[in-house]
């Protein structure tokens with residue numbers, strides 16, 4: 059079973075409240091249309107860096123939930139970031155891994171191990187507080203309130219199909235430095 063990434067993003071956008079979202083790779087173009095101009099910072103260039111960016115925000119704003127929307131190939135490239143997150147132990151940090159088995163953005167080359175790589179086990183091994191996999195949209199919708207409130211760091215491996223767009227087929231959006239300034243400004247407000 060696999061979910062359409064856009065359907066997953068719509069569930070997140072509808073229920074996230076004041077959570078900050080950090081989408082990367084193929085979640086980026088869809089997120090721009092599903093949740094425009096909000097508490098997000100969309101990043102593409104620094105493969106594997108989304109969780110570190112999210113970690114920084116989570117540590118700086120411990121009262122706010124931070125949700126990283128990561129790619130499987132990106133996480134695999136910076137696997138050590140799992141131990142960095144677990145070591146910092148941010149209670150407000152959620153790591154959603156969109157596992158599609160490929161580097162979709164760069165041309166759908168297969169990620170080593172494809173869909174067989176077990177990111178749940180890796181997150182548990184690194185010391186995340188909790189980790190589990192979801193492949194069904196109804197289950198994701200049902201469990202999302204807990205994902206928003208359970209103590210982190212939490213990793214959820216999401217089994218997804220390929221997105222309709224990638225940052226290559228749908229480039230653009232607000233420049234990264236501008237998004238960072240906008241988000242900092244919003245987070246500084248009381």
Ligand SMILES: Cc1ncc(C[n+]2csc(CCOP(=O)(O)OP(=O)(O)O)c2C)c(N)n1
Pocket residue numbers: 082083084085102103104105128129130131132133156158160161162163164169224
């Ligand atoms: C260090 C580095 N190597 C290679 C690239 C080129 N690149 C950009 S996106 C991408 C694939 C991302 O795959 P994944 O994280 O699985 O996300 P998906 O596109 O499948 O959503 C690659 C290899 C890069 N940006 N940085």
Ligand SMILES: [Mg+2]
Pocket residue numbers: 129130131156157158159160161162
């Ligand atoms: Mg991928």
